[in-house]
Amino acid sequence: MTNRNYNHDDDVQVPARPKRLWWLIGLGCGAILITLTLALFFYNSISNNQLDNRNFFLNKQLEFAANEAQGYLNNLNEDLIFFANSQEVSKQREKIGPSKELDELRARKLLNNYMDLIDTLIVRKGDIEQLFSVNESNQLYVNSLKTSFIEPKHENGNFKVTSDKGDVTIIVKLNLNKYFNRLLDNYYLGSNTYKLVYMNNGFFKINEEGKMFFQDKSFKTKIIEEINGGIRGDYSGFISGAFNAKPKEFLLVQYPFKLIHLNENFAFAFAQEKTTIDSAIFENYFHLFLALFALLAIVIFFIYKYFKITSENNRFLEQKSRHLNQLLKQQTILLQQSKGFIYYQNKEDIIYQVSENVKEVLGFHPNELVKQNLGNFIIGGTEDFSETRRACIEQKKEVYSYEFNSEKKNGESIRGRIFEKLIYNEDLTFEGSVGIFTDINDKYQADQELVKSENRLRSVLNCLPDIIFIYNNEGIYLDYYVQHEELLFASPEESLGKKINEVLTGEAGEKAMRAFNKVILTGKMQTEELDLLLDIGRRYFEVRFFKLDEDRVISVGRDITGQRLWERGLSEAKEAAELANREKSSFLANMSHEIRTPLNGLLGITGLLFKTPLSTKQHELLSIIGDSGESLLNIVNDILDYSKIDAGKMELDPVAMNFASEMEKIVNVFSGMANQKSLKINLEIKKSVPRTIILDKDKLAQIFFNIIGNAVKFSKKGGQIDITISGEFIFTENLILTCTVKDNGVGISKDKIPQLIKPFTQASEASNGDYKGTGLGLAIANKLIELMGGVLHIESEIDQGSTFTFALISQASEEELTISKITSHAAENLAIENLADKHPLDILLVEDNDINLKFMVMLLSQMGYTPDVALNGVEAIKAVEKKKFDLVFMDNQMPRMNGMDATKVIRTMPNGKKMMIIGLSASVFKEDIKLAMNIGMNDYLTKPVRIQQIVERIKNCILLKEKEVK
Incomplete structure (x- = not known):
C-alpha cells in the first residue's frame, strides 16, 4: 500500500497538497527562468543584428564621403591645370609682347567654386604675382605680391600646379578642416555619434575643437596602422571626447583615402556609442517582454521559431554582406582600372598630352602619341570622322563623340569610342579639346552578336x-x-x-x-x-x-483545323464505342437473367428431387439433368467472366492462404474425371515456395481449373498430368510463382497455338468430336494471368502433349494458417424438416417466375413454412402494409415495380424497418450487388440459388430474431 497523508475534517479525508504546491511553484519558477533565458537570448540576437546593420550603414556612408572628397579634389586639380594652361602666353601674343595681366575673372570664378576647400591661391605669370584668398565671411580678396615668389614646400594642405609651358605657376593652400567639416556635416548619423577625420597622425572631431582620446593605446595604434596601410575597418573600443572625460564604448568604422598632390594619409571615421544603439532596442523590447511573459506557452514556440529564422537570416545577411563588400572592392578596382585614357589636343587637333593608362588600352607609350593626330588611329571612316567633328566645331557644340575601329600597337583590332570636351575662347574660337578614349570592344562584339542572334531568330520565325x-x-x-x-x-x-x-x-x-x-x-x-x-x-x-x-x-x-476534325471523328467513334459497350452490358445482363432464371428453377427442383425416394434409374437420370444444368451455368459464367475481364472490371482480392492446401483442393476436384480416364495427376511444389502466400485465391483456382481441366479433357486414357510450381523471391517479400502444367495428350500444331487463347475458339482438330466446350477457358485463364502480372506460354506438338507455363506475382506472408479439417454437416444441413415448429417465421416471397416461385414454395414448405406470395414490387408493398414479416425473399427484375424500388419504399414503412430482406437476382455484376446493399437489402443471392444458401439465410434470420428477443 502507498502511504498518503490526509487532513481530517468532518470524517472526510482530503489528500494533503504540499508536494503538489511545491511542484507548481517549481514549475512556475522553471517557466520564469526559461522565459528570462529566452528573453536574454532574444535581446542579444536583436542587439547583434542591430549592430551589424549599423556597422554596414556607417561603412557605406564613409565610403560615399571618402569618394566625394577624392572626386572634389581631383576636380580642383583639373580646373587648376586648365586655368594655368588658359593663362599661358600664346605665340601671337609673344610677337606683340607678353601680357602683364591675369585673367582675374577666371581666378575669382575658380576660387568661388572651391570656396570651402581653397584657403589661399597664389598665381604667378611672368613678373605678375597675385594672391587670392577668402576671409571668414566668405569675401574674396585679391592682392598683388611685391615680394619675390617663394616656392612652397609640399606640406599638409599645400601644393603647386604649373602650366604645360611653365609660364604660369599656381600655389594652392587648402583649408582641409573647413572642407571636411562641410562635407561630413551633410551626413546625418543619429544621436551620440562623432564624425572624425584622421590627419596629422590624429583623430579630430568635425565642427569641434580637440582630438579623440583612446583608452587603449594599442587599439589606436592598430587603427592608425590599418589606415596607413590603406585598409578599411570597423572596431569596438572605449573612447572619450575630452582629456578628462570618462571613456565610453563606441562602435568605430574608418575608411582611408588619398588626396591628389598630398602625401599624407587621410581617413574618415564615424563613432557611435553602443548604448545609443541598444537603448531603442531595450525600450521596445521591455514591452515585448511583458507580452511574452503573459503568453508564455505561445512565446516559447515563437521564440524557438524566431531563433531559427534569425540565425538563418544572420547567416544570410553575413553572406550577403561579405558578397556585397567583395563586389564593392571589385567595383573600385574596375573603376580605377577602366579601359580608357585621357588625351589633350590643341586647335590643330594635334595631341600634346596623354595619360599613362594608354599603355593598357592601345599598348603605346604616351610619348608615342604626342604630336600625332587622333585620326591616325582610326581604321576606315576617317573622312566621316573629320567631317562630323568639323561640323560640331562650326556649330560651336561643347561635346563630340564618335565610335570607330582602331588598332593596338601589336596589330590587334579593337572598337573604340571617344568623348571630347571642345574648348573655345571668349571669342568662341576653337582652342583645342580634352577627350577620353574608351575601349568598348567587348560591348561592341556583344552588340554585334545580339544583332546576329536577332537575325537568326527572325529567320527561325519566318520558317x-x-x-x-x-x-x-x-x-x-x-x-x-x-x-x-x-x-x-x-x-x-x-x-x-x-x-x-x-x-x-x-x-x-x-x-x-x-x-x-x-x-x-x-x-x-x-x-x-x-x-x-x-x-x-x-x-x-x-x-x-x-x-x-x-x-x-x-x-x-x-x-488546328485538322486536329479539330480528327477530334470530332474520335469523339463520334468514342460515343459509338460507349453505346456499343452499353448495349453489350445490357445484352449480357438480360442474357444472364433470362438463362439464370430458368436455371434457378431447374437446379432448385433437381435439388429437391434428390431428397425424395428415387430408384437407381431415376437417380441416374436426375444426375444427368443436374450435370447438364451445371454445365450450362459454367458456360454462362465463362461468358460473363470474360466480358468483365475484357471490360477491365475484374479486380484482384489478395488474401493470405496455405498454398499447398489450396492446390491440393484444386487437384482433388479433378479426381473423378481423372479416374474415369485412368489419368494420373502429379502435383510437385518446390521448397522455394513458402507455406503461406498472399494471392487472390478465387482467381488462382479459376486459372488452374481452366488449364488443368483443359489438360484432363485432351489427355489420352492412361495418361499423366504433371503440375510443377516453384518460387523466386525478388525485392524482399515479393514472390514470383512459376507454374507448369504438362500433359501427354493429343496436342496441337504450332501454327494453331495462338488460337488457344482467343475467345470462342477451339484449336483442336477434334473439337467437333470428343472435346466440346465454349472455347473460353484458356482465354479467361490468359486474361487472369495477365491481370496477376504474368504471361501464358504454350508449347505443344501433335500426339506429343502440351505444356502450359506461366508466372504469377504474389507476396510471401509470415502469418501461420491452420488447415481446418472438413467435417460433414450433411445431417445438420439436411435436417430442415419441421424447422418452422421450433422457429416460426413470417416469410414473404416476392417472385414473378412460376418455376422459381414453385421451387421456393416447395423448399419452404419442406421446412414447415407457409410463405405469403407477391408477384411484383407493388404487391410486396401492399403485403408489408397489412402484415409485419420477419424475412423477405425479394426478386430484382419484376414487372410493374422491380425489387430495388420496392425495397426503398419498404424501408420507409413502419413494418419494413427491421425485417431482413434477401435479394434474389440473376445479375452477378458487382455494381448491382453494391447498389442492392446500399438501398437497404441485408443480403444478396445470385441465381441459380442453392438450397443450402436459402437454409443458411433462414438460420441467420432466426439467430437475429432470438437476439432481439433477449
Missing part, C-alpha cells in the same frame, strides 16, 4: 508555320510573321496600326480581347481557340497570348 503578331499594351498591331497570308483574317497592311477588336469582329474578337486584357492584367499566358470564317473556308486557330516585354505583347496562333 515557323505559326502566325505571330506583336502588339503594344493597348492591343494595336505592331508587327507580324506569317508564311501564308491566306490564313489571315485581314491583310497585314489593313491590320497594322489597328486594335485587335477592330480587325477581328464578333465573338472571335471578344475572345481575343478578353485574353489580351488578362495578359496585361496578370502577366500570365492566356490561350483561346478562335473560330474564323476565311476566304479559304472555316478555320480553327489555337492562339496563345503572352508578354514579350514590358511594352509589348505577342500572340502565336496555330491552325
Whole structure:
C-alpha cells in the first residue's frame, strides 16, 4: 500500500497538497527562468543584428564621403591645370609682347567654386604675382605680391600646379578642416555619434575643437596602422571626447583615402556609442517582454521559431554582406582600372598630352602619341570622322563623340569610342579639346552578336508555320510573321496600326480581347481557340497570348483545323464505342437473367428431387439433368467472366492462404474425371515456395481449373498430368510463382497455338468430336494471368502433349494458417424438416417466375413454412402494409415495380424497418450487388440459388430474431 497523508475534517479525508504546491511553484519558477533565458537570448540576437546593420550603414556612408572628397579634389586639380594652361602666353601674343595681366575673372570664378576647400591661391605669370584668398565671411580678396615668389614646400594642405609651358605657376593652400567639416556635416548619423577625420597622425572631431582620446593605446595604434596601410575597418573600443572625460564604448568604422598632390594619409571615421544603439532596442523590447511573459506557452514556440529564422537570416545577411563588400572592392578596382585614357589636343587637333593608362588600352607609350593626330588611329571612316567633328566645331557644340575601329600597337583590332570636351575662347574660337578614349570592344562584339542572334531568330520565325503578331499594351498591331497570308483574317497592311477588336469582329474578337486584357492584367499566358470564317473556308486557330516585354505583347496562333476534325471523328467513334459497350452490358445482363432464371428453377427442383425416394434409374437420370444444368451455368459464367475481364472490371482480392492446401483442393476436384480416364495427376511444389502466400485465391483456382481441366479433357486414357510450381523471391517479400502444367495428350500444331487463347475458339482438330466446350477457358485463364502480372506460354506438338507455363506475382506472408479439417454437416444441413415448429417465421416471397416461385414454395414448405406470395414490387408493398414479416425473399427484375424500388419504399414503412430482406437476382455484376446493399437489402443471392444458401439465410434470420428477443 502507498502511504498518503490526509487532513481530517468532518470524517472526510482530503489528500494533503504540499508536494503538489511545491511542484507548481517549481514549475512556475522553471517557466520564469526559461522565459528570462529566452528573453536574454532574444535581446542579444536583436542587439547583434542591430549592430551589424549599423556597422554596414556607417561603412557605406564613409565610403560615399571618402569618394566625394577624392572626386572634389581631383576636380580642383583639373580646373587648376586648365586655368594655368588658359593663362599661358600664346605665340601671337609673344610677337606683340607678353601680357602683364591675369585673367582675374577666371581666378575669382575658380576660387568661388572651391570656396570651402581653397584657403589661399597664389598665381604667378611672368613678373605678375597675385594672391587670392577668402576671409571668414566668405569675401574674396585679391592682392598683388611685391615680394619675390617663394616656392612652397609640399606640406599638409599645400601644393603647386604649373602650366604645360611653365609660364604660369599656381600655389594652392587648402583649408582641409573647413572642407571636411562641410562635407561630413551633410551626413546625418543619429544621436551620440562623432564624425572624425584622421590627419596629422590624429583623430579630430568635425565642427569641434580637440582630438579623440583612446583608452587603449594599442587599439589606436592598430587603427592608425590599418589606415596607413590603406585598409578599411570597423572596431569596438572605449573612447572619450575630452582629456578628462570618462571613456565610453563606441562602435568605430574608418575608411582611408588619398588626396591628389598630398602625401599624407587621410581617413574618415564615424563613432557611435553602443548604448545609443541598444537603448531603442531595450525600450521596445521591455514591452515585448511583458507580452511574452503573459503568453508564455505561445512565446516559447515563437521564440524557438524566431531563433531559427534569425540565425538563418544572420547567416544570410553575413553572406550577403561579405558578397556585397567583395563586389564593392571589385567595383573600385574596375573603376580605377577602366579601359580608357585621357588625351589633350590643341586647335590643330594635334595631341600634346596623354595619360599613362594608354599603355593598357592601345599598348603605346604616351610619348608615342604626342604630336600625332587622333585620326591616325582610326581604321576606315576617317573622312566621316573629320567631317562630323568639323561640323560640331562650326556649330560651336561643347561635346563630340564618335565610335570607330582602331588598332593596338601589336596589330590587334579593337572598337573604340571617344568623348571630347571642345574648348573655345571668349571669342568662341576653337582652342583645342580634352577627350577620353574608351575601349568598348567587348560591348561592341556583344552588340554585334545580339544583332546576329536577332537575325537568326527572325529567320527561325519566318520558317515557323505559326502566325505571330506583336502588339503594344493597348492591343494595336505592331508587327507580324506569317508564311501564308491566306490564313489571315485581314491583310497585314489593313491590320497594322489597328486594335485587335477592330480587325477581328464578333465573338472571335471578344475572345481575343478578353485574353489580351488578362495578359496585361496578370502577366500570365492566356490561350483561346478562335473560330474564323476565311476566304479559304472555316478555320480553327489555337492562339496563345503572352508578354514579350514590358511594352509589348505577342500572340502565336496555330491552325488546328485538322486536329479539330480528327477530334470530332474520335469523339463520334468514342460515343459509338460507349453505346456499343452499353448495349453489350445490357445484352449480357438480360442474357444472364433470362438463362439464370430458368436455371434457378431447374437446379432448385433437381435439388429437391434428390431428397425424395428415387430408384437407381431415376437417380441416374436426375444426375444427368443436374450435370447438364451445371454445365450450362459454367458456360454462362465463362461468358460473363470474360466480358468483365475484357471490360477491365475484374479486380484482384489478395488474401493470405496455405498454398499447398489450396492446390491440393484444386487437384482433388479433378479426381473423378481423372479416374474415369485412368489419368494420373502429379502435383510437385518446390521448397522455394513458402507455406503461406498472399494471392487472390478465387482467381488462382479459376486459372488452374481452366488449364488443368483443359489438360484432363485432351489427355489420352492412361495418361499423366504433371503440375510443377516453384518460387523466386525478388525485392524482399515479393514472390514470383512459376507454374507448369504438362500433359501427354493429343496436342496441337504450332501454327494453331495462338488460337488457344482467343475467345470462342477451339484449336483442336477434334473439337467437333470428343472435346466440346465454349472455347473460353484458356482465354479467361490468359486474361487472369495477365491481370496477376504474368504471361501464358504454350508449347505443344501433335500426339506429343502440351505444356502450359506461366508466372504469377504474389507476396510471401509470415502469418501461420491452420488447415481446418472438413467435417460433414450433411445431417445438420439436411435436417430442415419441421424447422418452422421450433422457429416460426413470417416469410414473404416476392417472385414473378412460376418455376422459381414453385421451387421456393416447395423448399419452404419442406421446412414447415407457409410463405405469403407477391408477384411484383407493388404487391410486396401492399403485403408489408397489412402484415409485419420477419424475412423477405425479394426478386430484382419484376414487372410493374422491380425489387430495388420496392425495397426503398419498404424501408420507409413502419413494418419494413427491421425485417431482413434477401435479394434474389440473376445479375452477378458487382455494381448491382453494391447498389442492392446500399438501398437497404441485408443480403444478396445470385441465381441459380442453392438450397443450402436459402437454409443458411433462414438460420441467420432466426439467430437475429432470438437476439432481439433477449
